[in-house]
């Protein structure tokens with residue numbers, strides 16, 4: 001068996017085309033959605049991700065607001081920039097690119113973002129709403145990567161209802177919130193959240209219908225610990241040394257041989273990453289539409 005590909009690049013392009021129409025409709029009513037980014041320091045990966053977010057904005061007609069700040073910025077100075085974007089009427093929503101340098105208090109910064117402008121869906125109020133509103137529609141921003149993972153499966157016709165989902169990794173952008181989303185009544189999945197303290201990870205993985213690997217450990221999920229016919233989403237990103245060239249290359253959490261066992265795999269790159277970016281735009285468009293309502 002060779003797994004079918006969960007094509008994040010093509011699916012994200014489809015979502016962006018839909019969003020472009022919605023942005024046009026908003027512009028016709030005099031509303032120009034704007035995404036702000038706050039980037040601290042000069043990490044090349046973070047710079048690349050932020051540049052990508054602004055390219056996406058240009059593609060769908062969302063205005064861009066950029067705040068690139070020095071790595072040694074103080075907590076108070078960074079908080080002032082967050083407050084500035086909170087107050088900026090041109091900024092519909094914004095993100096603080098993570099990770100922040102170690103001397104900064106990330107939780108305090110995320111908490112300072114106006115929940116209505118929280119394009120990443122990571123504000124405690126928005127995460128709390130996600131946990132509380134099991135039955136009612138959610139009308140606040142949702143975390144982009146978990147939302148992207150679900151959308152990627154749905155748009156490939158994968159039925160999530162009643163499935164056993166095993167998530168590996170308890171980070172803030174994926175692991176901590178994806179269970180709250182997947183267990184909502186509209187998806188009705190059963191979710192096990194595993195992490196570095198989990199005993200018998202292999203056993204959990206082997207019984208999963210769907211695996212969401214977000215640990216940032218290269219090749220963690222192997223063909224041996226995947227049930228034949230499972231759906232495997234590779235969210236993790238880490239850097240490893242290429243054994244041939246000796247150069248540092250990006251690696252996902254899922255070993256390539258998993259494609260011989262699974263029914264579906266998301267490539268990495270080209271899977272969940274582009275979906276994260278598309279769902280960020282969707283959060284901004286939805287916030288702008290809420291302003292209009």
Ligand SMILES: Nc1nc2c(c(=O)[nH]1)N[C@@H](CN(C=O)c1ccc(C(=O)N[C@@H](CCC(=O)O)C(=O)O)cc1)CN2
Pocket residue numbers: 049095096097098099120144145173250268269270271272273274275276277
């Ligand atoms: N404030 C946030 N910070 C971070 C988030 C986030 O969602 N919000 N997630 C990651 C980084 N990230 C977005 O910011 C992100 C990572 C990767 C991709 C992506 O499209 N990756 C490409 C491959 C890129 C490569 O080759 O290096 C892919 O998967 O095809 C998009 C967004 C941490 N920080």
